[in-house]
Amino acid sequence: MSEGASRSPGAPPVQAEALASLLEQSAGAVWRVGPQGGVSAFAAGAYLPTGFPRLSAALPGGGWPVGTLVEVLSAGSGVGEVSLWLPALQRWAAGGPVRACDDGARVPAKPRWLAWVRPPYVPYGPALAQAGVRPEQVLWVAPESPAEALWAMEQALRSGACAAVFGWAHPADDHALRRLKLAAAQGGALGVLFRPLAQVAVASPASLRLVLHPRPAGGLDIEVLKCQGGRPGWVRDALRHG
Amino acid sequence: MLVPAGLALPESRASSLPQEERAAAGGDLARGSELARDSRQQAASHKASSQPAASHKASSQPAAARAAARHLWLAVHLPALAIECLKLEKSFTNTSQDIELPKVIVSGEGAQCEVVAADSAALALGIRPGHGLNAAYALAPQLGVLPRQPQREQLALERLARLATQYTPWVSLEPPDALLLEVRGSLRLLGGTRALLARWRRDLAREGFTASLALTPTPLSALWSARAGMPGAAVRAVSGWGPLAAALAPLPLTATRWPGTVLDRLAEAGARQVGEVLRLPREGLARRYGPAVAEQLEQALGHRPTPRARTTLPERFLEALELEAEATTVPALLPAMDHLLAALEAFLRGRNAGVHGVVLQLRHRPSRLAKDAGSAPRLTTVSLGLAAPGAAAQRLGALLRERLDRLELLSPVCALRLRSGVVVPLPPDTRALPGTEDAVEAGAAEVLLDRLRARLGEAAVHGLSLVPEHRPEAAWRRAPPKVVGGKASSAARKAPSKAPDKAVSVAEPGSPPPAMQRPLWLLPAPQRLRVREGLPWHDGPLVSEQGPERIESGWWDGAEVQRDYYTVRRADGVRLWVYRERGAVEPGSWWLHGVFG
Numbered sequence: 029m030s031e032g033a034s035r036s037p038g039a040p041p042v043q044a045e046a047l048a049s050l051l052e053q054s055a056g057a058v059w060r061v062g063p064q065g066g067v068s069a070f071a072a073g074a075y076l077p078t079g080f081p082r083l084s085a086a087l088p089g090g091g092w093p094v095g096t097l098v099e100v101l102s103a104g105s106g107v108g109e110v111s112l113w114l115p116a117l118q119r120w121a122a123g124g125p126v127r128a129c130d131d132g133a134r135v136p137a138k139p140r141w142l143a144w145v146r147p148p149y150v151p152y153g154p155a156l157a158q159a160g161v162r163p164e165q166v167l168w169v170a171p172e173s174p175a176e177a178l179w180a181m182e183q184a185l186r187s188g189a190c191a192a193v194f195g196w197a198h199p200a201d202d203h204a205l206r207r208l209k210l211a212a213a214q215g216g217a218l219g220v221l222f223r224p225l226a227q228v229a230v231a232s233p234a235s236l237r238l239v240l241h242p243r244p245a246g247g248l249d250i251e252v253l254k255c256q257g258g259r260p261g262w263v264r265d266a267l268r269h270g
Numbered sequence: 271m272l273v274p275a276g277l278a279l280p281e282s283r284a285s286s287l288p289q290e291e292r293a294a295a296g297g298d299l300a301r302g303s304e305l306a307r308d309s310r311q312q313a314a315s316h317k318a319s320s321q322p323a324a325s326h327k328a329s330s331q332p333a334a335a336r337a338a339a340r341h342l343w344l345a346v347h348l349p350a351l352a353i354e355c356l357k358l359e360k361s362f363t364n365t366s367q368d369i370e371l372p373k374v375i376v377s378g379e380g381a382q383c384e385v386v387a388a389d390s391a392a393l394a395l396g397i398r399p400g401h402g403l404n405a406a407y408a409l410a411p412q413l414g415v416l417p418r419q420p421q422r423e424q425l426a427l428e429r430l431a432r433l434a435t436q437y438t439p440w441v442s443l444e445p446p447d448a449l450l451l452e453v454r455g456s457l458r459l460l461g462g463t464r465a466l467l468a469r470w471r472r473d474l475a476r477e478g479f480t481a482s483l484a485l486t487p488t489p490l491s492a493l494w495s496a497r498a499g500m501p502g503a504a505v506r507a508v509s510g511w512g513p514l515a516a517a518l519a520p521l522p523l524t525a526t527r528w529p530g531t532v533l534d535r536l537a538e539a540g541a542r543q544v545g546e547v548l549r550l551p552r553e554g555l556a557r558r559y560g561p562a563v564a565e566q567l568e569q570a571l572g573h574r575p576t577p578r579a580r581t582t583l584p585e586r587f588l589e590a591l592e593l594e595a596e597a598t599t600v601p602a603l604l605p606a607m608d609h610l611l612a613a614l615e616a617f618l619r620g621r622n623a624g625v626h627g628v629v630l631q632l633r634h635r636p637s638r639l640a641k642d643a644g645s646a647p648r649l650t651t652v653s654l655g656l657a658a659p660g661a662a663a664q665r666l667g668a669l670l671r672e673r674l675d676r677l678e679l680l681s682p683v684c685a686l687r688l689r690s691g692v693v694v695p696l697p698p699d700t701r702a703l704p705g706t707e708d709a710v711e712a713g714a715a716e717v718l719l720d721r722l723r724a725r726l727g728e729a730a731v732h733g734l735s736l737v738p739e740h741r742p743e744a745a746w747r748r749a750p751p752k753v754v755g756g757k758a759s760s761a762a763r764k765a766p767s768k769a770p771d772k773a774v775s776v777a778e779p780g781s782p783p784p785a786m787q788r789p790l791w792l793l794p795a796p797q798r799l800r801v802r803e804g805l806p807w808h809d810g811p812l813v814s815e816q817g818p819e820r821i822e823s824g825w826w827d828g829a830e831v832q833r834d835y836y837t838v839r840r841a842d843g844v845r846l847w848v849y850r851e852r853g854a855v856e857p858g859s860w861w862l863h864g865v866f867g
Contacts, residue, residue: 103842104844105791105844105865105867106791106840106843106844106845106846106865106866106867107842107843107844107845108845108866108867109867110790110791110867111790111866111867140715141715141751147791148791148867149791149792149793149794149864149865149867150746150791150792150793150794151734151790151791151792152742152746152788152789152790152791152792152864153734153735153736153745153746154736154742154745154746154788155787155788155789155790155864156734156790157736158787158788163734163735163736163746164733164734164735164749164752165752166733166734167731167732167733167751168731168732168733168734168748168751169722169726169730169731169732170726170729170730170731170732171726171730172726172730176725176726179725180722180725180726183718183721183722184718184722187714187715187717187718187721188714189714189715189717189718190718241843242842242843242844243843244841244843246815246839246843248843
C-alpha cells in the first residue's frame, strides 16, 4: 500500500506515454483537472464556435479564444455588442469545454456562471432566455467604480466558477488589462471587456481586439484590430448566415 | 449497618488545604456525615440525626443500592448568576460622586417586579433576592436597576459547563442557575475530591462566580443540597447510599423548588424539611401532593434513576493576541491576524468542522488625549459571513484582507481578537472524478461569492430570475445568485410557461407572434422621448424595424400598462426598444424602454 502510494508520482514512463496518447485521442471528452483542482488544463487553446460562420472563419482556431482577454470597442451600447456573444455562450455556459473541431455532442453537463460586471443597464432576463441563455446562470455584479469593476472581473475570471465574464470598466490601464488576461487563463474563462471606440488608438495586451461598425442598412461589420495567432482584417456583414 | 462508600482520602494530602476544604476532604467525608461548619447547618445536622426515621428509610434500600454508589454528582448552584453574568464592574458608577451604586437585577413588571439578585453593595444595605423593587428603593434610594437577561445567564452557564468538561465528560445544565457534573469516573485522575473541589473553586473565582457546591450520589440530592448551602460555605459531601437520607433530612423544602401550592400544603401538614416529608407515608404522599413529589423523593434517594443528559455544547473558537508593537497600518496587523487564523484552522481541522463566519476585533490603544477619549472607538469589529462553512485560514484571511483594506485605523491597534461563529461539522472532503461532478466548481462559486460580497457589499451581487409576466418591467427580478451546478435552475426555467393565464396579451391580427425580440438591456425606468414631426426622436430619427407589439396587462394591481412596442433603428446602427403609450395618462407619448445591446 504505502510503497505504491509513494511511487505513484513518478509512474513508469511507458505508462505515462500511453496515458498521454490516450488523452490526446479523446481530447474534449476527458476533463483534465489542474493541480489546484481548477479547470485550467483544457482552457489553453480552447475555442468556442461563435455561431456566425463568417466570423468564425476569420478567427484563429475558428472561434472565440477561451482563457484569455477579448476587447470589444464600439461607439456605444445598442449595436449588438453583447448579442454577438450569446450563441457561443449558450453552449459554453451550459457545459464546455467545446473545441472548434468538436461537434458539441459531448458537452459535460456542468453549468457555470455568466458574470456581468458593471453593465450599463439592467441585463434583461427575457432577452437572454430568448437567446437560449438561462437567466439563472447570470451573476450580476454592480460595483460602484471602474476600479472595483476591474477587481471584480479579475476575481470572477480567476475563480473557475464563471464560463464568461463581461465587464464594462473604463478607464483601465495596461497593467489592469494584463491582470485580467492572466486571470482568464487561470480560470479558463472567456473574458470580454467592453470599451469605448476611442481606445482604438491605444495599444492593449488583449489577445483579440474587435471594433464594431454597424452597417447603414443593418448588420455589423467587425474589424479585427488585433488577433494573436491570426491576422487583423475586416469581416463584412459578420452576423449574416451563409 | 450503613456501609460507607469509598472516597477516603489520606489525611496528609489534605494538610495543605484551607480549613474549610480540609473538612471536605478529611475523614469526615468517608464517614459520610455533614461537613458544614456554620452553626445553622450544624444545628440542622443535629436535628437530622435525632430522627431515626430517616436512617430507617436509608437502610431499607435494596441490596444493590446499598453497595458503593456508581455515580457521584457534583452540583454547582450559582445563586447570583443573574447579576454575575453581566459583569458590571464599571458601568454603573455615579459620575457626580464617583461612588459605585448598589445594583440589583429585577424581573417582572410593575408591582410584580422583584429583585432576583443583588450585588455585594446592595446586599450590605439589606436588599435580598425576593424583595419587591419598591422595598429595595426604600432601602437604597440610589440603586442601579437592571432587567434580567436570561440569554446571558444561559451563556454564562454554558461557559461554565465548557470549563467543567475538563474534569468530566458528563456535564448537565440545570437551568436557570445550576450545573451537574458526574465526577466518580474522573476522581482518581484528578487526585480525589479534595483536589477536584479546590480546582473548581479556583475556576469559579477566576470567572467571577460565587457558587455553593454539593457532592452526593444522585443528581437531585446534589442539587437540593447545593441550593440549601451558602456560597463559600463548606461543601456538603455524601459519598455512599447509607448516609444520604440523613444528609437530606435537614434540607429546607424550598430547596426542592416544588410548586408553591405543594410547599404550602406540606407546611400545613407540618413538613418544612425534607426529612419531615420522608417520614410521611409514601403512598399518601403521591395521592395528596402529586406523583411528582413522591417520584422526586425516590429519585433523590437513588431508589429510582434520574436520567441526566450529557450536555454537548456548541463549540466556539476565541483567541486574542496582544501585538508586540502597536500597529498603525493595516498591513502591520496582518501577520498577527494570520497567526490567529492558523490557530482557528487547527482548531477546526481537529474537529473536522468549519465556521459560517468569524468576527475579528481590533482593540485600539486608549487615547491619551482627554478630548479624544469619547470620540475614538475602543474596538473595531470586522465580521465576515461565508456562503458555505469553511475552515481554511488562507480563504478566511483573503476575505478579511478585503475588509481590512478599506478600513481606516483611527488610532493604533494594540490587540486582536478572533471569534468564530457557530462551528458546524464539515461534510467529508470528497473529490469527484474530473468531469463527472461539480464539487470543484461548486466550491469555487462559493469562494467567489464570498469574496465579491466581502468587498462590494451584499447588495452589489445579484442573480436574475424570470417572472411569468407580460409587463416587460415586471418580467424579471433580482434573485440571490444560484450556486452553479445546483439542480434548482431547471424548475425556474419551466416557471414562465406554467402560468400563462395570469396576464392577457392582446396582439393585433397580422402582427408578428407575441414574443417579439426583447432587448438585452432594459432601462431601469422608461425614458420619455422627444417627438419631431409626429415621430419619436433619440439623437436622430428612428426608423421602425419591427412592431407594433401590443402589451395590455396589469389592470388588477394598479400598475396597468397599455403600450405598443416597436423595435427601431437609428442612423448610427443603434437599435432601441420604444413604445407608444395608449393608456389614459399622456396617450400617444413615446418612451424608450430598452437597448438591443
